Amino acid sequence: MLKPALVIATIGMLATPAIAQVPPDVQAMIDAAIAKGDPKKVETIIELAKETQPDSAAEIEEIAAAWRAEQAEAKRLAAEEKVETIRQAGMFDLWSGEGQIGAFVSTGNSEDMGLSASLKLKRQGIDWSHALRVSADYQRSNGLTSREQFLAAYEPRYQIGQNLFAYGLAQYERDRFQGFDHRYAVSGGVGYKLIDSKAATLSVKAGPAYRVTERVNGDSIKRFAALFGADFDWRIAERITFTQDANAVTETGSEVLILVDGANTTINLLSGIDFKISDRLRSRLSYQLEHDSNPGPNAEHTDTQTRFTLVYGF
Template identity: 25%
Template sequence: MSVHSSSSRLSSALALTLFSLLAAPQAVAGDALRPPVESQKDWLQLKSNELLRGEIKALYDDELEFDSDELDTVMIDWDDIKLLQSAGIVSIGFTDLSTRTGKLLIEDGRSYLDGVEFNPAEIMTIIAGDQEEANYWSGKISLGANIRSGNTDQIDYSARAKTTRRTTESRFNADYLGNYTKNDGESTVNNHRVNSNFDWFISKQFYLRPIFAELYKDPFLNIDYKATVGAGVGYNLIDSKKTEWSVSGGPAYTYTRFDQVETGARESDGSSSLVLETVYDTELTSSVDFTTKYQLQYSSEEAGGYSHHAIASLAVELTDIFDLDLSFVWDHTGKPQAGANGIMPDKNDYQFIIGFGVDL
């Protein structure tokens, strides 16, 4: 074998080995993964070193909503975040109830807003946009229906809807619950309830409720409509990333117009009242949420006396958008008013509702 031939083969082997090393994928240490400093997108890095590119939506209750370019909307526990970098302006609500805006960078336990360092433990909320634009809407609609035909023609319909608008300092809620049943052409159930309130936080736990309102209609309870308007205060007994428990209440004015009355009886009644409410919401598992709400009201006997509205719900996540909703509702009226026929409505109404919900 010639020296030239041996040298040629050795050179070819070295070249092939060098090409293989350059072409093979190289492992990158997790600590070396960093988003670009100048970027048109927000970046999020988990403690597992996974990187997500997208858009910061909002941080509430130690849970960040992030719209990923690849994974769509994801909810991330605040404790799982290693790095968060905003491309644009965000508004941050702090535990002292102040609000500041700017470009945010959180990295390795340190936080910066427009390059100025601050304590990350003071962050309470984050919303994309400046203070004038920083509001976040969320909502859910749940529908249930049962249609029968044959020996009995019956339609059962139920609907629940909820919308919430949040800023770094305030919260607005609006809820609707309605049920309708028609049996052989005759309506047997027809009730509707709308609740709304506005809260202004003066600390992380304590908030003022400048106004709350409710409109209720149930002709089978002899209520053409019942309107309540009031103001009060509220307090968060528990406010963690998995559980919220709040109590609220205050004085109100209640006006009731009856659907039918006996001869000589008053068609309507207005009186002062007291409204108390508690809401408990907890995450039983990663895909099952439990919520219960209990609202009681004291008003004049002509307006119904003591009454309460209680609802307990389980929401089972089927997909990122769709839920299976199971709800039990109990309405009680201490002093129902008799109709024109002299028949006294029952004091208690119970409902079990099965519906499919859509997160908006």
């Protein structure tokens, strides 16, 4: 005859189902995925494990929940560390950029082949970012200069919201073959990021501007203007990226007579395809169109450049 205590224990064991355990081989597979550090692979392995081991689905989900919590905490700590690094950084710290050098073929005011070089620098802060760009195209043929173009631009930005930002712009240009010795422009306004993903980004901006043009014939033209810009990047494949930068500056006179004497619209359109060679080195094929609706005396309205350059990021 069974003792009462033994009977009660036996009934309890029958009433309480055994706690499911994650099979050792499944646990090892999940651990291996986590060790590799690829979140997408971990999530895929976890879903497959729950499908193939339905009796252990709850335990597998507990493992996944703990892993996700660790990931979230690590991300939070990394973000805090990044913010603190930015706060402690000096004016000349945390700059990144790219330099490029290559060849171009031009049509319009000068039809020739030559060399081009440019440098872009950027500093990303918490709310502020700063971008500096310098470029030069130069060509001499038979002892004569056939192309001489220089550009320098500085653009600070302040992030107002997640996608909305305010910008400033100060720009200097020199291109005697387009009819001006010096051209200065300042602008400020707002912009908005329409697309922001790993595959593509698209932002637009607009604002008032003021431009001073000193032409080769000695004329000095000062006008208020409006600036419109767009910046589009599309990652076509793992190593191929399409870039599109467009800026249009439309001048309008402060008096109605300016409409008669010839307001000037300048359009700068730059399209390119980057081919990633290594983490820091890329090759770039680009096409640039520059149009002035009212250029200097004896100057063409439109210039184009097709370039092949090597780009080094740092």
